[in-house]
Each structure stands twice: as C-alpha cells, then as structure tokens.
Amino acid sequence: MKLAVAGMGYVGLVAGVCFAHMGHDVTCVDLDEKKIAMLEQGKCPIYERDLEELMQQNYELGRLHYTTNYQAAYEYADAIFIGVGTPVQPDGSANLTYIAKVARQIAESVKQDCLIVVKSTVPVGTNDKVEQFIKDFLVHDVKVEVASNPEFLAQGSAVHDTLKAARVIIGTESQEARDKLYEIYEPFHLPIVAVSRRSAEMIKYASNDFLALKISYMNEIANLCELVGANIQDVARGMSYDRRIGESFLNAGIGYGGSCFPKDTKALKYLAKQNGYQLKTVEAAVDVNKSQKILLFKKACKRLITFSDLKVAILGLTFKPGTDDLREAPSIDNIKLLLERGAKIHAYDPVGEENMKKLFPSITYESTPAKALEKSHLCFIFTEWKEIRMIEPAKYKELMRTPLVYDGRNIYDTKSMKEAGVEYYSVGRL
Numbered sequence: 211m212k213l214a215v216a217g218m219g220y221v222g223l224v225a226g227v228c229f230a231h232m233g234h235d236v237t238c239v240d241l242d243e244k245k246i247a248m249l250e251q252g253k254c255p256i257y258e259r260d261l262e263e264l265m266q267q268n269y270e271l272g273r274l275h276y277t278t279n280y281q282a283a284y285e286y287a288d289a290i291f292i293g294v295g296t297p298v299q300p301d302g303s304a305n306l307t308y309i310a311k312v313a314r315q316i317a318e319s320v321k322q323d324c325l326i327v328v329k330s331t332v333p334v335g336t337n338d339k340v341e342q343f344i345k346d347f348l349v350h351d352v353k354v355e356v357a358s359n360p361e362f363l364a365q366g367s368a369v370h371d372t373l374k375a376a377r378v379i380i381g382t383e384s385q386e387a388r389d390k391l392y393e394i395y396e397p398f399h400l401p402i403v404a405v406s407r408r409s410a411e412m413i414k415y416a417s418n419d420f421l422a423l424k425i426s427y428m429n430e431i432a433n434l435c436e437l438v439g440a441n442i443q444d445v446a447r448g449m450s451y452d453r454r455i456g457e458s459f460l461n462a463g464i465g466y467g468g469s470c471f472p473k474d475t476k477a478l479k480y481l482a483k484q485n486g487y488q489l490k491t492v493e494a495a496v497d498v499n500k501s502q503k504i505l506l507f508k509k510a511c512k513r514l515i516t517f518s519d520l521k522v523a524i525l526g527l528t529f530k531p532g533t534d535d536l537r538e539a540p541s542i543d544n545i546k547l548l549l550e551r552g553a554k555i556h557a558y559d560p561v562g563e564e565n566m567k568k569l570f571p572s573i574t575y576e577s578t579p580a581k582a583l584e585k586s587h588l589c590f591i592f593t594e595w596k597e598i599r600m601i602e603p604a605k606y607k608e609l610m611r612t613p614l615v616y617d618g619r620n621i622y623d624t625k626s627m628k629e630a631g632v633e634y635y636s637v638g639r640l
Contacts, residue, residue: 211235211394214287216280216312218245220256220368220469221329221361222293227261228372230268232397237275237283249276257534257561260369284319289394291359293329298473302480304333313340317347325390326356331474333481334411337381357382357391358407360414365468366532377401381410418474419492424459425466426498432462432638442638443620462638464592464618465502467529467538472499503540506590506616507547509635513614518552521611523586525579526593527559527566534561536569540618541592545570558582560597583609594619603630
C-alpha cells in the first residue's frame with residue numbers, strides 16, 4: 211500500500227521505517243531540509259537501537275523515500291499517517307499547532323480518497339476536529355476520513371515496540387476505515403484492538419498515565435521504606451509475584467522523564483479540569499515526580515555545607531538508557547541547582563552530551579566515567595547506562611577525592627559500596 215508519514219521525529223520516523231520494513235511503499239515527509247538530507251544519506255537524526263540499519267536497508271530496497279515536498283507525497287497516498295509533536299503548553303494542554311498545519315497541507319494536496327491516521331498523542335475529541343478541519347479546506351472533490359492509531363513505543367526500544375507490539379489500537383468511525391487499517395497492519399501479525407476514535411485517544415492517555423502512577427507510587431513507597439528501615443528492592447520483588455501487579459515499572463528511583471509521561475499526565479489533568487472533573491490520582495503522580503527528581507540533591511544538601519567550588523561528577527544525562535533524549539530528564543533539574551550553588555560539574559553520558567551542550571554549554575563534558583570521577587568531591591548517578599553499571603565500587607574510592615555517591619537508579623548493592631569504602635546514598639534503601 212502507498213503510505214505517507216508526516217513528521218520525522220520519534221513517532222513518525224519509526225512508524226515510516228517499520229511500515230516500509232513490512233512491505234509498504236512509504237514516503238516520509240518533513241519540512242526540515244537538513245533532516246531530510248541526513249535521512250537520504252542513511253543517517254538517523256535520533257539515537258534509537260536498530261533504526262538506522264532498517265532505514266538503510268529499506269531505502270536501498272526502494273520502499274522508503276524522504277521528501278520536503280508534501281504535495282507530491284500526499285496527493286495519491288492510500289493513507290497518510292500524522293506523527294508530529296504535540297508539546298505541552300504552560301497550562302498543561304497539548305499544543306496542536308503542528309497537527310493543524312499538517313491537516314491543512316493534506317487538505318490542499320490530496321487528489322484521491324484517503325484515510326488520514328493520527329498517531330500523535332492528542333486530547334480526546336481532537337480527531338473529530340481534525341476530520342472537520344480537513345474537510346473544510348479540501349481543494350479537490352475527494353472523500354477523507356480520520357482514524358486514531360496511537361503509538362505505544364518506548365524510547366530505546368521503539369523499533370521492537372512497533373514490530374512486536376503487545377497490541378495495535380485503532381479508532382475509527384466506519385467499517386471502511388477499519389478494514390483499511392487492518393490491511394495496513396496485516397503483515398505485522400499483531401493483535402488489533404478496534405474501538406471508536408475517542409476511545410482510542412483515551413486508551414493512549416489512560417495507559418501512559420497508569421504507568422506514571424505506578425512509578426510515582428513505588429517512589430513514594432521507597433521514601434517510606436527509608437524512614438521505617440525497609441528495602442524497596444525487597445518490597446518490589448515481593449510485589450512482582452502478584453499477577454495483578456506484575457513486575458514492570460516497580461523500580462524506585464528519581465522519577466520519570468522523557469517525551470510521554472510528563473506531557474501526558476499534564477494533558478489528562480488539563481482535560482479533566484476542562485470537563486469539570488479532578489483527577490486526584492494523576493495530580494498526585496505529577497506532584498510526587500516533581501519532588502522525586504531532586505530527592506538526592508536534597509540529601510546532599512543535608513550532608514554538605516556548600517557545593518561552591520566542589521567538583522561534582524554527573525554520570526548519565528538522558529532520562530533513560532538507550533536514547534539521547536533529555537526531555538524532562540532529572541539531570542537537568544539537578545544540574546541547574548548545582549550550578550546555582552557554585553558547583554563545578556564534570557558530566558559523562560555515552561550519547562546525550564551533544565544535546566546537553568545546547569542547554570549547558572559551560573559545564574565540562576568527559577569522554578569516560580573515570581575522567582568525570584577523577585578527584586571529584588561527590589558523584590550523582592542519574593542514568594543506568596551499561597558503561598556506568600560496569601564501574602566497580604572500588605573505582606569510586608580509587609578515583610574520587612571524597613568517595614561520596616548519590617545513586618538515583620539503585621545500581622549498586624549497598625553492602626558492596628560500604629565495603630569498598632564509599633559513602634553511598636540511594637533511593638528506598640539504607
């Protein structure tokens with residue numbers, strides 16, 4: 211089937227490449243000429259495992275194309291997928307500017323009947339408006355319908371999450387649209403859950419916010435564990451055997467970040483407020499996450515008189531391993547606070563350095579964890595990259611001027627760090 215995908219960010223690029231990999235003829239559209247040129251050279255603009263390899267493979271097979279010419283991409287497409295960003299606004303609502311821009315371009319370009327599929331995360335009811343918006347601006351006498359097909363990929367495993375998804379959610383208002391989406395996804399051989407458009411939109415928010423709730427709940431329990439002398443990892447292990455709870459998202463730490471959970475919790479909170487309802491659980495998750503991000507900084511404040519002129523090693527900058535994404539990363543909040551108090555920061559991250567330089571060009575970036583740790587007065591661990599997990603406890607004692615470590619990801623065994631002569635603070639453990 212001839213498909214077009216609008217927006218070459220995480221959602222659009224991964225979708226386009228995976229559709230091509232499944233045999234569809236896919237044209238990927240973005241107005242950023244530099245990004246399109248980069249893609250045509252076989253270079254991936256984002257750090258995502260296996261994505262660049264699949265890009266190159268399907269481009270060489272002639273199934274994957276890149277262009278800034280949206281008119282040519284859309285005019286005779288069987289289906290157009292919209293994967294542009296919907297960033298959060300200051301009041302918590304979703305910014306739909308990019309959705310509207312693409313919708314207008316589609317309306318002015320399509321020359322045959324077409325299904326428009328919104329993969330971007332949008333507030334419930336948005337797809338109804340998108341469909342009407344497109345119809346209002348149609349140039350040619352064609353039939354268009356909008357469907358919802360939210361993504362559920364996790365950064366760092368996006369390709370796997372698309373090709374081996376637990377389920378595909380499609381929201382349609384006609385059998386014709388439903389049948390076309392079934393045809394598009396048939397090569398994937400995945401379970402498909404077909405619902406109404408509005409239900410599909412809500413499934414996306416409900417799923418992400420539930421996981422955010424789970425993370426914040428475990429972080430709250432971890433904080434209580436420290437006060438009463440329990441070990442959060444033991445507690446999580448005991449909980450994981452209960453099938454009603456499961457073993458995922460039970461790891462306590464310094465909160466969630468990234469492009470989804472922070473944005474989607476705020477958006478659902480805003481949606482509820484607009485409809486005269488208060489989502490108290492979601493509001494609590496947002497509040498807990500905000501305070502959890504700087505939990506270790508507060509612990510360090512209790513331990514130290516000042517951060518002024520202290521060399522502080524920061525290990526891990528991205529919000530999670532496997533991605534170069536810094537959106538809502540705990541490292542950002544903590545670096546701001548440390549710089550305000552005069553700390554000299556030496557940071558290490560295997561892939562996040564270039565993006566962080568845009569935010570903090572003045573701090574020192576090191577090529578290895580050892581260089582960051584050398585003669586440092588204290589260390590914060592914010593991301594559990596393999597390169598960081600492989601550091602032996604004794605190395606902290608050997609390299610640091612003062613072996614004082616604040617671990618936001620509970621990488622190390624507390625006993626091992628103590629035996630190595632490291633003063634070690636983690637989350638939910640004594």
